[in-house]
Amino acid sequence: MASEVNRTAHAFDKTRFEALLNRRFFYAPAFEIYGGVAGLYDYGPPGSSLQANIINEWRKHFIIEEHMLELDTTIMTPSPVFETSGHVARFADWMVKDTKTGDVLRADHLVKNVLESRLAGHNEASGLAAAPPSEDKKRKKKGAKAAAVALPDEAVKEYETILAQLDNYTGPELGELCRKHDLRNPDTNNEVGEPQQFNLMFKSSIGPTGQHPGYLRPETAQGHFLNFSRLLEFNNGRVPFASAQVGRSFRNEISPRAGLLRVREFTMAEIEHFVDPDNKNHERFSEVKDVVLVLLDRHIQESGGSTTVNMSVGEAVEKGIIANETLAYFMARIYQYLIKIGINPERLRFRQHMGNEMAHYATDCWDAEIHNASGWTECVGCADRAAYDLSVHAARTGAQLVVREALKEPIVTEKEVAEWNKKVLGKTYKADAGVIQQIVDAMDELELLRLKGELAQGEAVIKSSDGKEFNLTPDVVTIERKTFKQSIREYTPNVIEPSFGLGRILYTLLEHSYWSREQDVERGVLSLPPLVAPTKVLIVPLSAREEFDPLIKEVSSKLRRAGVFSRVDDSNTSIGKRYARNDELGTPFGVTLDFASVQKGTMTLRERDTMDQRIGAIDEVIAVVTELVFGNINWAEACRRLPAYDGKQDVD
């Protein structure tokens, strides 16, 4: 029987957690030996593998499952593209400057930090909450923590309302808040100036002349839109279809301080699903309609609240809370993906954007937010960009970014049409011929019918806008009823865009996976699911003796053939230390080769979370661990198949 594990014996300790990630080189500040650069991080071997596995599962879950068309477009982008998309004018954050030091702060972050800190101080003073755990000296010096001062009731309520709608304020409104509530730079206690816009795109210059400005893309989306016609053709002209891309994007954040949660360079995965604006139903919606999500809609937030509801996406579409089936379909699929890779479903919600918060291109947007030590963090955006992007690029370039759909039933219409005898027209009216044609062409159905009646009488009189009159006769023009058949419908598709910040997902996943052993808070474990764990099986030879070499090779190659990624740890420390190290790396299983393996062909199997050990013939253990890694069986089942290991080597 599998042992019980108590994962909540110790409260989450961010300092200890981050020390583990740093020690095991999941990631580290980039250019560390040069003092680092805020917002830039390098992934080490376990971080790179974890990221690769998250991406791999993303490809399977979205691209392969839904036959999406994958793209790989350039990061460097000439300025006209972002002028058209609106990013040059509007992709900006509001920043304020410390009036004395000139330090630059993001305005909304300043408001948030100071108000949250005052509320924390109020709670402390009112005995509502214990004093926060002691912070390191550096933070204290920065003065982020306010004194324990009780606030009037109305101030508490006002602060809470402001925080609930923080993302909805304009720059000038943020400035107004700073003045009204005397919000100062917490690092210096100096006042700050008026909010100013700072464009978040990194700028550069393409080619040797310096005359062609370019930007690093802040999202991969434009690369999809610019290739729309090619993608449509590749898809045999059919809509709906989706393109997908995994790649780097860049945002020159004002003063990033939140680790992997706010960075200047990041890997995104984006889907652009192109859909008929008149029909945003989704063919496979029935497969997900019963998926229940935690929803926080815009009305609740705009009224200062943060109460969520649990609702199936089917019901949410019916009630008009989620705008359409396609948007809801992707929200459900995003949920399924995040749960599959190991995100805690109890710490996942979908929050709708408020009116002013939405990006300039979006008409509706829901964020998948994942809860972590910093609060709720947007990790996936799911926006309905409508026809915005394709329309503006088409208007700027003249390219036809449209779908031409053959109508199953052609639309047949009849209307009155003027038929001219051009020769007679020219001869009779000379210079006035053009004016006469214009007058008739501008007539509506009713006027044409009247003219038709008059001509049937032999003659008609028409009048130009400046009052000149002309007589028309049937030898110059006749009005006839004609049939028109439209067999092609032309439209600009709408775009539903799920956009994933992979670094944020990776970080929150690590946080959700982390715990400390009940008996020793210093023994950290990352309970990453085998699906995404950097290494699936650790091979641990008892000692570095050469006699183990053939067995190590045998086990490695058998696991490789079974599609299981393993690593050998033959370092010069005890088996216990090697397993402890690999608990920190999130390796779910370990096999130990000892003298009994050499003599009797047995091998022990260890499970990371329980530290249970089982034993069996080498091939049997390989078969069991393969099924475990692929999720076909759980540990309890493995325990039924393999007897417990009593810790003694069975050697002669």
Next chain:
Amino acid sequence: MASEVNRTAHAFDKTRFEALLNRRFFYAPAFEIYGGVAGLYDYGPPGSSLQANIINEWRKHFIIEEHMLELDTTIMTPSPVFETSGHVARFADWMVKDTKTGDVLRADHLVKNVLESRLAGHNEASGLAAAPPSEDKKRKKKGAKAAAVALPDEAVKEYETILAQLDNYTGPELGELCRKHDLRNPDTNNEVGEPQQFNLMFKSSIGPTGQHPGYLRPETAQGHFLNFSRLLEFNNGRVPFASAQVGRSFRNEISPRAGLLRVREFTMAEIEHFVDPDNKNHERFSEVKDVVLVLLDRHIQESGGSTTVNMSVGEAVEKGIIANETLAYFMARIYQYLIKIGINPERLRFRQHMGNEMAHYATDCWDAEIHNASGWTECVGCADRAAYDLSVHAARTGAQLVVREALKEPIVTEKEVAEWNKKVLGKTYKADAGVIQQIVDAMDELELLRLKGELAQGEAVIKSSDGKEFNLTPDVVTIERKTFKQSIREYTPNVIEPSFGLGRILYTLLEHSYWSREQDVERGVLSLPPLVAPTKVLIVPLSAREEFDPLIKEVSSKLRRAGVFSRVDDSNTSIGKRYARNDELGTPFGVTLDFASVQKGTMTLRERDTMDQRIGAIDEVIAVVTELVFGNINWAEACRRLPAYDGKQDVD
């Protein structure tokens, strides 16, 4: 029996080939609807898949096979890093300006284009070669082609010598060549100015203040070096080991015109293998020593020649042609990788860099060059960067980028050492005590022995550099022979760097894979190996009738479970057209579902190159095609297992 295929019925036609790649959206100019930007390309669905498969195989062949440590480091890099690495000062190309239009050209490309064009004109005039095939109007207008003028013998010889050592000229030498041979801008026939250096890094600025210049990395390598200490620790302090990274890099090329072969943004795969400078042997060299490569060494080139030799890497190391085993090991592994993904071994050679050609950090370098319509193109560089990078970063930052190796046999040394009685020294000499100590500390072994002898006599006299004399007695100092034991060796490792340009490999692979059907030059085929083909199996239902749906799902899911990536083509055209489209996409196998499939459970299997069709029960065909895709059997064997299909549907 498998049919014979004639792949060389038609000469390679670059225009037709590029039209195919464009039509099937392997790649296309980025920002095409905005008029494009030279040197920037987007990969469409088949190009993205092909690239992903090439990368996937690279990971298996190098990272997994050799237990390399994968990294994912940032592209945006603060200026000090590239100041230290030498890139700010030296990562530049020589450009010349058209004296009248101001157009900018790369100096070495100008020399190459004009001289090659003159030689071609000479050959034409001498009847040595037919006139080149007619070029498109745009090129003709640009005047790249010189008139058919015969040249004196010595000019022909001089031009050929210049071309053979083109990469070895400095900027001023290129300027000298332009003046001496009157080399002008072929587009305008204007003279060009003196060569000037143009730094190839894209520049930007990090953060909102504009005070922190940054560059987009031109290679991923610095990210490895800066993380060296962390990597070493992750590897339990052991050397040799290798780090590896796949990622984007950027070079602001002066005037790129060669499609995917010269671009401003590209995906690279780089390995940094850290090795003991005193022992560059490789543990696994014996596995590759018999691999025969085509080598073009630097001496041949420096004497103006281009004759290659075929030699095993074992022999090349023995003869000192390749500097060491590790370099040679990677050259052989690079060769094996390129052949595996489908590069034609007869169009692959390894060329050694000449003295002036080498990057500023390299001590030896071999390029894997792949032949294509543009000539020989560097696709992989394999350089010995020695200790350059780690040394300069350590010197600049003070970080200890070294290996500390416990010596198996401690090194024991004996030497004479002065032992002071500090108390007596201070009391006796007061302010002079420091000077006296300095004098003795600066003495070498011989002087110490003389001093020892004198002290043994009771007293010694020493002299400071400014002539002051001091008397020393044994109560102040004695000289004793002591034993020292050094158990740690400290050294800066050397780096062997295989660096892959994936876009160039992808392009040349496509060129090597392309041919036209004997019976119709317009019917192009890309014979990509199944290992890298974007889609492995095409599923073709005879018609779009609903009765095929369950079968399509069954076949798709069975292939997916077998690990074979398939696509369904149910578009509204004939089966023949669907297969022709997929021949252009490089899909190696196709299965057709017809009415016999529904009634009798049979399916036909088609092979791309031969267009042979076989038939069998659905499960049997799936088993055969799976073995084909994984390379376990070839088509001839498949033909032995499945009977030929006579083209008639066997339905009741």
